[in-house]
Amino acid sequence: MHEHLTLTTLQPILRWLDIAGLSVFAVSGAIRAARQRLDLIAAAFFAIVTATGGGTMRDLLIGAPVFWMRAPAPLAICLGVAVVVWLVPPRFWPERALDWFDAAGLSAYAVFGAGKAMSYGIPPLPAAVMGVVTACMGGVIRDVVAGAPSILLRNELYITAAVLAAGTYVGLTGLGLSNTAASLTATAAGFLLRGGAIRWGFALPRHRG
Numbered sequence: 001m002h003e004h005l006t007l008t009t010l011q012p013i014l015r016w017l018d019i020a021g022l023s024v025f026a027v028s029g030a031i032r033a034a035r036q037r038l039d040l041i042a043a044a045f046f047a048i049v050t051a052t053g054g055g056t057m058r059d060l061l062i063g064a065p066v067f068w069m070r071a072p073a074p075l076a077i078c079l080g081v082a083v084v085v086w087l088v089p090p091r092f093w094p095e096r097a098l099d100w101f102d103a104a105g106l107s108a109y110a111v112f113g114a115g116k117a118m119s120y121g122i123p124p125l126p127a128a129v130m131g132v133v134t135a136c137m138g139g140v141i142r143d144v145v146a147g148a149p150s151i152l153l154r155n156e157l158y159i160t161a162a163v164l165a166a167g168t169y170v171g172l173t174g175l176g177l178s179n180t181a182a183s184l185t186a187t188a189a190g191f192l193l194r195g196g197a198i199r200w201g202f203a204l205p206r207h208r209g
Helices: 012-035 040-062 073-087 097-119 124-146 159-174 179-200
Strands: none
Touching (some): 012 073, 040 073, 040 124, 097 159, 124 159, 159 179
């Protein structure tokens, strides 16, 4: 039924969230490379794996064509972003720029991932999980490749923000809210929660063991 479904058949708001998530995740990957004083090819690689890692896993799991294999635009965006970031001296990037770009990508991609999964007939709960996978895996791959401590190991809200964004989107659309309103509300909720973690260190209680 969904074999020939493409991004163009999704709601316009989801297409924009896809572009936004891809772009800001590419920025976060390229910033990581720039801060480690790597060359332009490495910056492009970091931008690509950060921006496409989660979406690739999502597409494989939901049985969709891997999005960047079917169109040149995602890779072109990543390469363009990498060049721009690499040319800007690191001193011009705020200290926590990587975290804020990552927060924007996290919230946008959590909603887009859930929406794309639902468009392929995935039930609401697994679709929300696919939103979390889409949002988190790119950053995890970026940190592993860079040899940096994974963002998942920090005691601040990260996966929780993705869960909030994806879960809010699935819940609101299930209640009959328009796709645009649900998408914007869910993206804002995820970003605000992650932003609170960045700014004020919001965190869940640690295990007592």
